[in-house]
Amino acid sequence: MIDPLAEIVTMLQPRLPFSKAASGSGSWRVDGDGDGRPVFAVMLEGAARLAVNDQPEIELREGDFILIPAADRFVMSNNGNRAPPATDPLRVTMLADETRHGDPEGAPNMRILIGRLAFASPDSTLVFALLPCLLHIRGQSRLTALVQMIRNEAQNQRPARDIILERLLQVLLIEALRSDAAALETPGLLRGLADRQLAGAIRLMHEDPARSWTVEELAKVATLSRSVFFDRFQKQTGMAPMEYLQSWRMALAKDMLRRRDGGIKTIAQRVGYGSASAFSVAFSRFVGMAPSQYTASGEAELKTAGEPQP
Template sequence: MIDPLAEVVTLLQPHAPFSKVVSGAGPWRVRRSEAGQPFYCVILGGSCHLLVDGHALIELQEGDFVLIPSAHGFTLSSLDPATSEDLDTVPVALLHGAFRLGVQSGPPDVLLLVGHFVFGSPDAALLVSLLPQLIHVRGEKRLATIVQLVSEESRALRPGRDVILARLLEVLLIETLRSTVETVASPGLLRGLADERLAVAIRRMHENMAQPWTVAQLAKEAALSRSAFFERFMRAVGVAPMEYLLRWRMALAKNLLRRKEAGVAEVAERVGYGSASAFSVAFTRHVGLPPTRYVREQMALQDQ
């Protein structure tokens, strides 16, 4: 059985090369708009506020993990509000790559590990669009264990610290996506997989991408009427069923072409097109250039 979530993670190629420990005391506020950079935050100790544009204010507590996969403005701040609406705090660099916010002396009120994931896939924007805008996890036992390891490693100055920390954060990302399938509120693939009936149809698409699926056939797999399935899929996943299928077909086709695993005709068959010409038309419309030219450009990039 093909796991849709595993396919997302595999195609995203996540890495976590950038992280820093940040402490805060007294009133402080940091405003960011991380265009194209998936932001994460681990609360190593204490608590603070997080406000993501379009979402309610969250009080983050020790052991929490937050992931903002796509470009959204957000504000991290102390529980005590900063004195001015226009005041943003400039982090002060400390020893060993750490930073301090607010009052510079005395014990911190909060200790954070913050950073960005890097998604190696050229289709990252497409794949990230299938994830929720905000993921906040608290109280998950397995996740808490990983957070504890991250906390211990981030505080230590042992050899190989950065390498170990990067790998732990990658595992943390995957475990976060897996553990939030049942609880995520915003539309996306995770919410679709949380719906027992929609999950059947989504898995069928991933298991047999070559099948010439229709909405009616997918609705039958989900044991729903065509209209009920379409509306339920739109609400949960955020895109129409055939648009979701098209995105996956194109993402898989680009991956196969980049890796030179098959020619255009075989790729067309493997992703559900009856002919190479029909696939080429769909690929050109979606990607902006024909498959053969896409392959040449990818080969040129690899040779640079």
């Protein structure tokens, strides 16, 4: 049976262009611009306060995991004493194995591992667009262990390093996305899959995207009336059923075009279009460019997906 979440995460082909260890001592603060890229982190020691994209502050404690699907702006600071600092709180010092914020010589009150994600496939909206601006997970030691393994693998040039990193990142994303903190916060795929009656319909759309599905057929699979199914699907996933089906078809088409997995006519048939021209019109309307243009732009993205970022 097709697992939509695993299928989407596998298609994303996650990469790790950048990771680092950081610590804070005394009074410290980090004002950051994340340029809209996804970022994850795990608190190894101590505590801190974090505000993302101008949202209210949250407290981070030892063992906490965070995933920021689109990090535009964030402020992170020490949690506790707010007395006038002896050292500039914005001071940054490069130590032997980590970046130190605040007092370079004091005992750390926070230690964190941070990683930036990139995707060979740009269809991250399928997973991230409907998630909260900050996914905060507490008490899952598996995530802490995974981040440490990813950091260790990234620091060593061992055989098959890139494959191992991609697999570890896939597991990390799946563990985070299927957590209770992710599944019920906002409408999205995960809430749809958590709904037993909708899950079967979603799986069938993934299993046979070329089929000419109708709302009536999908509602029958869910054992719901057409109107109830439509309203429930939209409420749980944030999309109408046919809108979700088209999004998935286009994600598949973009993936096949990037990999040059067949000609336009073949790809059109595999994603449910009767002709290459009908597919081209739909693709251009959905993506904003013709399939041939997308193939060329996709090749450029694949070349840069794994390049290190500052």
